[in-house]
Amino acid sequence: MVEMNNSLNNHDQYYMAYALRLAERGLWTTDPNPRVGCVIVHEGQIVGEGWHQVTGEPHAEIHALKMAKEKAAGATCYVTLEPCCHHGRTPPCTDALIKAGIARVVIAVVDPNPQVSSKGIEQLLHAGIMVETGILGHEAEQLNIGFFKRMRHNRPHIRCKLAMSLDGRTAMASGESQWITSKDARMDVQILRARSSAIMTGAGTILADNPSLTVREDDLPDHLLQFAKIRQPLRVIVDEHLSTPPDAKILTAPGQTVIFTASSSESVKMMLEKTGVKVVHLPCRDRRIDLNAMCQYLAQEHQVNELLLETGATLGGSMLRQGLIDELIIYMAPILMGNRARGLFDLPHLELLEQKISLNIKDIRAVGCDWRITAYPIYHQIESIC
Numbered sequence: 001m002v003e004m005n006n007s008l009n010n011h012d013q014y015y016m017a018y019a020l021r022l023a024e025r026g027l028w029t030t031d032p033n034p035r036v037g038c039v040i041v042h043e044g045q046i047v048g049e050g051w052h053q054v055t056g057e058p059h060a061e062i063h064a065l066k067m068a069k070e071k072a073a074g075a076t077c078y079v080t081l082e083p084c085c086h087h088g089r090t091p092p093c094t095d096a097l098i099k100a101g102i103a104r105v106v107i108a109v110v111d112p113n114p115q116v117s118s119k120g121i122e123q124l125l126h127a128g129i130m131v132e133t134g135i136l137g138h139e140a141e142q143l144n145i146g147f148f149k150r151m152r153h154n155r156p157h158i159r160c161k162l163a164m165s166l167d168g169r170t171a172m173a174s175g176e177s178q179w180i181t182s183k184d185a186r187m188d189v190q191i192l193r194a195r196s197s198a199i200m201t202g203a204g205t206i207l208a209d210n211p212s213l214t215v216r217e218d219d220l221p222d223h224l225l226q227f228a229k230i231r232q233p234l235r236v237i238v239d240e241h242l243s244t245p246p247d248a249k250i251l252t253a254p255g256q257t258v259i260f261t262a263s264s265s266e267s268v269k270m271m272l273e274k275t276g277v278k279v280v281h282l283p284c285r286d287r288r289i290d291l292n293a294m295c296q297y298l299a300q301e302h303q304v305n306e307l308l309l310e311t312g313a314t315l316g317g318s319m320l321r322q323g324l325i326d327e328l329i330i331y332m333a334p335i336l337m338g339n340r341a342r343g344l345f346d347l348p349h350l351e352l353l354e355q356k357i358s359l360n361i362k363d364i365r366a367v368g369c370d371w372r373i374t375a376y377p378i379y380h381q382i383e384s385i386c
Contacts (some may be wrong), residue, residue, distance in 0.1 A: 010137075012106055015039050015046075015078040016135045020108070022051040022060070022308040023080045023143055028109075028194045029054050029229055032113075032142040032303035034081055040102070042075035059084065061093040065100050073101035080140040082111040085120040089153045093122040108140035109231055112151035146197065146305030149326070154293040156307040159327045160316055162194060164206035170313065178209070184368025185331040190328065196308040197235045198298060201250075202315035203239035212253040213310065234258065234302055240289055240314055242268040242279070251275045258302070260294050268298040291322055293379055317346035320357070323379045328359065330373040 011031050016039075023037030028034075030052050038060035040048035048071070050063020058066075060081055083093035083105070097105065105124055110133060124131050141148055146157035163180045164170050170180070179186065193199055199213045204220065212326050213235045220230065232255030237244055240261040244251070251257055251272070258278040263269075269279045280297065283290050298304040309319060319325050330344075359375040364374075 002334040011044075012078070012132075014134050015076075016042055016080070016106065016108055017139075018046075018049075019060075019078045019080050020139055020143065022049060023140075026052050027143075030306055031055065031231070032147070032150075034147040036060040036079065036081045038080070039078040040064045040068045040072055040075050041078065042068070042071045042296050044237060047071040047075060056089045058090055059093050062090070062096055065096055065365045068100070068108050074103045076104040076106060077183040078106045078135075079101045080108045080115055080136075081144070082107050082118070083120045083124070084116050085123050086115045092120075092123075094120050097124065097130065102129060102325070104132070106135055107131065107133045108135055109133070109137040112148050114151075132366040144305075144306075150299045150303070151266050154323075155292075155299045156197065156304040157294070158307045158309055158319065158324055159192070159196070160309040160311075160319065160325045161189060161329045161331075162316070163331045163333065163339070165337040166332060167336050167338070167341075168200065168344060169337035171342040171346055172337060180335065180337075181331045181370045182368040184226075185348070185372070187219045188331070188367050188372065190216055191221070192308055193233060194220060194230050196317060198234035198236050198264055198302065198306075198307045199305040199310060200219045200236035200238065201309075201311045203237060203241070203243050204314060205311050206237060206239075206244050206248050206250060208312075210249050211310075212249040214253045214255065232256075233308070234298075234304065236298065236307070238289060238291075238294070238311075238346075242272065245270065246271055246275050249276050259291055260297075262289050288318065290305045291324055293320060295324060295363070314341060316344070320345055320377065321347065321349070323377075325377060328373070328375045328377065330375070331367065332371045332373060335370060 019037035028037040033055045035052060035053060035111060037051045039046055049058045050062035053061045077097060078236045083097060085092045085094040121131050124356040147324045149157040150156060162170060165180060193215045201213060214232055215230055217230055235250055235255060237259045239259050240262045240271025242261050242265055244259060254366060257270065258280060260280050260282050262284050272279055282293055358378045360378060361375045362370060363371060363374040
């Protein structure tokens, strides 16, 4: 029998919270797999714990069972995501839990992956194991917000990172923008990059700033580097006319780069592909690259869970108008840049106050001398201006 645990048992909540803290250790290394933590408790004592550390290696349950050994028999297993029940790169975790003699499994949230969803629970129940779900489920889902988005909607969770002055400007009229924010804020961005599956920008940003869009390990805190080597996210360029120079830093930096274009120029495509970049031609929508099709491609072909958008006002405005930005991370510096400087988004359709775009601000905190604002667009208002 599966029980939805709406009235939380204090002990169950404590152990699940601990499992979530373990799962967080995989924030930067498990992609495209979800981040999962597991705790095994026998007679009120933690006898095993683990988290999914690296894609392709044992899951959280296996690490915890290995630590618990024979004490797993008759114990309760707390796991932040429904145990897998299919053969992938690793064997099913349900089989291991059943073999170990686990008596009860408490699951934070059901896996949205169709290969697993509720099937793992069914296998555990069939083996006579008591199963409960729903403890700290929201927290577990937020930890894997991109994985859930990809499984449910066939596209990544998209964060748009912006740096602005107190008067909402991102660059001077000349294009000069380095550096608006402090070193502390720029280091914080490296953490955002490290947890992302991919980083996306537009050709205009490539031409203006020539960024590499890599994770700089020297700028990461030590605790991110102690468990596994940080991977380089996929780099994505939206380049309608294939104007990215073949010697751009982003093409020569470590890792993989893909360019999405509407251009049919085979000669330029071949020249760029000689650098190792992948060029993908996409259909147009309103004479622009179909950004929704691009997001679906990234989810299907590259298993992108979390996409970090670091770009200018034009591409950012297009993504926002099409309802593709899920989250805004805005670093606000205590400076003024004047009314001739460039704004955050290109939103030419906003003419009346009633057409304003509202944001749900989730978090505001200091990062060095700057402020970091986390907000979510409210999209029912945006639909009326597109």
